[in-house]
Amino acid sequence: MCKETESAEMKSFEAALAALTPRTDRLDRERLMFLAGQQSILPSPDQSTRLRPVPVGARREAGGEGTFWKAGFAAMTAVATVLLVIVLRSPSERLDPQKIEKPSVRSIVSRDAPMERRRLAELNQENYNDIIASNFPLLKYFAKGKQEPSGPSRSYPALLRQVLAHGIDSWQPETSGAVDIKATNTRPQTSREILKQYLARPDMFAG
């Protein structure tokens, strides 16, 4: 009987407590319905998350963007590091003066057309003579005579080669048009004597 009384009292108290009405003015009903309607017109359900607060404890995932930039930054850093290592480890090269090989006369002549070979040969011969004359001024006294005032002497290159290879003593004057030098005395005593001898033949140095 006590239990029944207790139970009855408890149920009565329970009813009295449940009769209390929680406040209804704490929720903005109109605003809530407006937000719900606004949310319903969003094109994708994902956009509705904007209305849902993200828990502060949860991290917002940056998705692929952050990962993309991080990966790109790491890749570019690696490339820059590799290039720097290559630059630092590469040996320094000194700039040596370039040795330009000047093509020989024979090679130039051989490349040209056959009809111009003779002309090119003549031009090259003139240049060759000029060079020899400027570098070896005394050799002109040993040059063979020229049949013509202008134009190169055909025997001159041969003479020059012989003199350069074997010396002046090896030179043997030609009897036809060579300089009249005594065979017994192939080496002039002085330069004055040489000059006198060749002045007698000025046509030799024409051209």
Next chain:
Amino acid sequence: MGTIGPDILTRLLDEHGAALVLYAQQLCDSPEDVVQEAFLSLAAESQIPENPVGWLYRVVRNRAINAARTSRRRLKRERYADKRDEPWFSASVEDRLDAAQAAEAMKNLSSEQRETIVARLWGGLSFDEIAQLTGTSTSTVHRWYHAGLNTLRERLGVACAKKQNQPK
């Protein structure tokens, strides 16, 4: 079943909105926001939950706990009720109990007892639903509930109405 319609949403809001706010008030200090977010989540659901009321209470509880954590206060959940100065109930002359005194008495209960009483009396949830909501057993919920009621009755000093006829 499709998305929840505005009429259903309105009906749920009118019938359970206040109780949900009272329930969330036991767990955090921003119950209005939590309940509003719960209703918006319900509106955004692609399908209506099988038990919308239970779903709402579960969402409200989870969000209230998260909100309490994010506030970075290490207060116990029963203290949240103390911080709230706003009245819990609407005063009415027909009430047999004083609303302010009842609210004051409930603040002194433990968080589990208070949560269970609110969910049972004003939320209309069964003991099984409350057990699933709190992650406990039905017997534990039953024990919390009766213990809380006994405490409230003692503190309020209510003389129960003797309607039943005592056997002679």
